[in-house]
Amino acid sequence: MSAAPAIPAVPAVPTAFAALFTPYTLRSVTAPNRLWMAAMCQYSAEPSGPAAGVAHDWHFAHYAARAAGGTGLIVQEATAVSPEGRISPYDLGIWNDTQVEALRRITSFLKSQGTVPGIQLAHAGRKASTDRTWKGGAPVGPDAHGWRPVAPSAVPFAEGHPVPHELTVDQIHEITGQFAAAARRSLAAGYEVVEIHGAHGYLIGEFLSPHSNRRTDSYGGSVENRTRFALEVVDAVRAVWPEELPLFFRISATDWLQKDGWTADETVRLARTLQEHGVDLLDVSTGGLAPGVTIPVEPGYQVPFAARVKAETTLPVAAVGLITEPRQAEKILADGEADAVLLGRELLRDPYFARRAAVELGGQPRTPEQYHRSW
Template sequence: MSALFEPYVLRSVTVPNRVWMPPMCQYSAAPTGPDAGAPTDWHFAHYASRAVGGAGLVLVEATGVSPEGRISPADLGIWNDRQVEAFRRITSFLADQGTVSGIQLGHAGRKASTDAPWRGGGALSEADGGWQPLGPSPLAFDEGSPVPTELTVDQIKDVVRQFAEAARRALAAGFQVVEIHGAHGYLIGEFLSPDSNHRTDAYGGSFENRTRFALEVVDAVREVWPEELPLFFRISATDWLTENADDPREGWTGDDTVRFATDLKAHGVDLLDVSTGGNAPRAQIPVGPNYQVPFAERVRTEAGLPVAAVGLITEPVQAEKILVDGQADAVLIGRELLRDPYFARDAARELGGDVRVPPQYGRSV
């Protein structure tokens, strides 16, 4: 059997194959009103089509644990029960197709309150529907971004609570996997990196202090998330600062990620979703096929934590080789699944694997 189409067991959940859809923001929720943050018909069609196409796991895009935790006003949220009801339509359909549903819970931190990418993605003023971003330190993301308000210790505790409450709602909405978003320069990642965290209290300075907030979130989520269901954590394995000799700033590194992965494993995380970058806007990133895979492989080998690899994985044979070579336990297919919702079915034909085809599409087999 093709490695790409072998089932994968995480706690009580069996994912039917290793073709997984990563979180990819759609910026298509209502920004205000009673349905603010709730998934729409666009989200249903978007996720349902990938399930029909055979993806084993679909991770719903970064979903704000609070209104101010959204990247943009049009982001999804899961801070109220009305949103829960709207998500149930998606999780129910995915389950009917044999696809495992997951959701990424996030807080955008200093990168919050921005416009949609196709409208430039710039910072939004309060007059334009934006809000004051929060962060570990009063350091703007870049020259065009506002200086965030530094979180107090009490506010940090509030955010930890918001993650736990969001996880409770995710369970009520029918999700089988929760992923905590600690990557791409959003709030948890901002605390991890010394480039964005200049605090001098218990949440800044040393490695143990900078990882404290992340582990508190993990513990709070794991406490309310059922023991039999898996918990993921997404991380940027490097800021791409120390790899660049021309940039003197100190950032989060691959060594830090391996060390932190051991802590995450001890705190009940089942899989690390390994990406890179997003916290340092001028970092030079050597983008190319498989460019992030070595970071995932290091975690799998050195920390003994299962990993999913992501980053310009576009071909079935390429994805298969990552698994066969032991570099990852699953692959996250992003841009290619946007281009082709039926990537899993196409890959199964190419590699000789089995994938579920809805009976309505039986004539296509």
């Protein structure tokens, strides 16, 4: 009888075989690699009733697959700090303890796979109360579980969108408190990273940009005033978020507007201030504030904005935006343009991208014990 064919041995992982697969530590938390998952809404929670905003089997399966696939850190989708802060009625929330209990199942599994669990805390502002994206994303009213959005100014997002309620100063302070309460619940739910969502034209971004912020009080006008709400939210969250755990801030580095928009120069300036207020990493995206804006979309089109923050400040940054290939991601890190990369749609297409990337870059993927036979 002929001998069984030899099975090639899985190569050992060379030490630091790729920048993408070197661990990264912020405060007391170490991600096993620098290939992370960006927050992406699933629009799959119940819209009303006792289960409103509560994670269920879809959310568990979605995040569990990416953790088993080797993703180093997962930032959970925009999770609303209040019912009115949801982008759609179908968003996840973290404004009550029922939601916390359901999220513990997710964070526990992520940790079991060596993945750092993060959560993005969000308020949608004037872009709230819309339908799910695959149904067009149009505004919805009370007959479809909707509500009237709020904003820094009574300026609608686009034609056909409702005029939002202009927040009073007391209401601004109330929302700041909701972010802090959500951070406390995030800790109880088992998250090790909190990311404050200040990008894509949602509430904090609406305060930052003069295009959407027409206020004449202490929250509008100058850069100092327009950044006031963002910094108050950061301070409120940092005050209740443990000193040993990292805090991220997601920003749109530019609105891509020709005039009267938030700019890259202002992003660099704010990055320095955010670091002074206890932010540990800036997640650098762009756009989302206004519709119909021309954006030069191409592979890695947002990376230069992250690279500029990294070059001109000491705040760590993560790059995002059409990063779809392992060698592309590796080059961003090797060239010093970012400290980590965040993948969005590519991880929707391929939950096991991290495994594929490890092999392509010459190493052995981080694999659950149950799957070791596959290697």
